[in-house]
Amino acid sequence: MLRLQPQSPRKPARGMRRCLPLHGAQISRSFALRDNNARVRQNPGQVHCAFSGGTHMLMLRQSHLILQSRMGPEPRVHLASDCIKESPRVRCFIRLLAVFAVLMSACGAHGLRTSQTASFEILTHRMDVDVDGAPTAYGPPGKKTLDYLRHAHTMGRRDAPLVGYLLEDKPPHRPVVQGPHDPAPGYYVSQTAFEDDSVENQHDPRRYVDATKINYVVLGDRARSLGARLGDFVAVYSRRTRCAVFGIVGDSGNPSGDEGSLHLLQALGYPFRDGKHDSVTRPEVVIRFYPDSNPKHEFFRRQAALNAAAKKRGLSRRFATGSRETAKSAAGCGVRDRGAKE
Numbered sequence: 571m572l573r574l575q576p577q578s579p580r581k582p583a584r585g586m587r588r589c590l591p592l593h594g595a596q597i598s599r600s601f602a603l604r605d606n607n608a609r610v611r612q613n614p615g616q617v618h619c620a621f622s623g624g625t626h627m628l629m630l631r632q633s634h635l636i637l638q639s640r641m642g643p644e645p646r647v648h649l650a651s652d653c654i655k656e657s658p659r660v661r662c663f664i665r666l667l668a669v670f671a672v673l674m675s676a677c678g679a680h681g682l683r684t685s686q687t688a689s690f691e692i693l694t695h696r697m698d699v700d701v702d703g704a705p706t707a708y709g710p711p712g713k714k715t716l717d718y719l720r721h722a723h724t725m726g727r728r729d730a731p732l733v734g735y736l737l738e739d740k741p742p743h744r745p746v747v748q749g750p751h752d753p754a755p756g757y758y759v760s761q762t763a764f765e766d767d768s769v770e771n772q773h774d775p776r777r778y779v780d781a782t783k784i785n786y787v788v789l790g791d792r793a794r795s796l797g798a799r800l801g802d803f804v805a806v807y808s809r810r811t812r813c814a815v816f817g818i819v820g821d822s823g824n825p826s827g828d829e830g831s832l833h834l835l836q837a838l839g840y841p842f843r844d845g846k847h848d849s850v851t852r853p854e855v856v857i858r859f860y861p862d863s864n865p866k867h868e869f870f871r872r873q874a875a876l877n878a879a880a881k882k883r884g885l886s887r888r889f890a891t892g893s894r895e896t897a898k899s900a901a902g903c904g905v906r907d908r909g910a911k912e
Contacts, residue, residue, distance in 0.1 A: 706782075764801050
């Protein structure tokens with residue numbers, strides 16, 4: 571720790587020698603101090619600065635001494651003085667101090683991001699395929715769909731609320747069918763709990779998260795109780811395929827939360843094609859939730875844009891597996907056997 575000890579400007583401390591000018595020494599970025607807004611300013615005159623535990627002394631003229639730390643977008647620290655001790659050892663020490671300040675800056679910035687994006691992980695018991703939001707998820711008899719109509723109900727029970735596709739407001743409450751200008755004319759409009767508010771028409775399929783294009787998980791009761799919300803970022807890891815990918819919390823309706831989009835399971839390396847029969851039946855998929863990581867409810871139509879946004883926020887898709895960390899890219903993911911089930 572650097573301690574500033576004001577002493578008489580008339581009589582330098584014992585052992586002090588003359589020092590040479592140091593011009594324009596400046597450290598950009600933040601300098602981590604115990605107090606984020608710490609400032610050291612003394613009255614005009616000379617200040618003798620002693621480094622605790624050391625015998626070398628540095629004499630600085632206070633009119634050019636400013637130590638300042640601000641945890642802001644462009645924090646700066648200026649360390650400038652009229653003079654520095656002639657000793658090469660002291661000059662080397664000052665250079666090391668500058669390097670230390672930059673390193674502490676990086677650590678401080680990382681700590682700030684971490685505190686803003688505190689996360690928690692949940693190991694799922696299984697992982698069923700969710701196709702909600704996909705244009706071809708559901709449709710009338712005769713249409714080749716990604717899932718059965720009964721799976722559009724909560725927990726797949728016909729007597730449970732319908733959550734997979736929209737119904738008309740007026741009786742007899744028929745399914746809302748996509749028109750000629752929609753992505754899949756003739757199919758039902760499938761919905762997700764997370765929506766794009768910029769699309770005002772609730773019957774527009776583009777308002778909902780496409781399960782065939784975006785990695786998303788379903789918000790379960792446990793994750794909700796721990797602070798997760800719709801739209802939050804997640805990182806998902808498969809212990810079997812050893813793949814990790816970014817995603818969002820895109821849907822609800824399954825209290826267990828053991829459900830993810832078709833695109834997510836495919837990105838993790840599972841050879842799934844639809845939501846009719848495919849599922850992960852073992853507890854091997856881990857979801858890391860980042861609560862409050864998407865406060866503006868940014869909506870994504872491309873997975874590449876979602877990945878870029880997650881990285882920009884400083885989120886991580888690295889998972890500890892014993893003594894190793896794994897973050898294999900989706901391009902290198904895959905399971906050895908090609909069966910649909912585990």
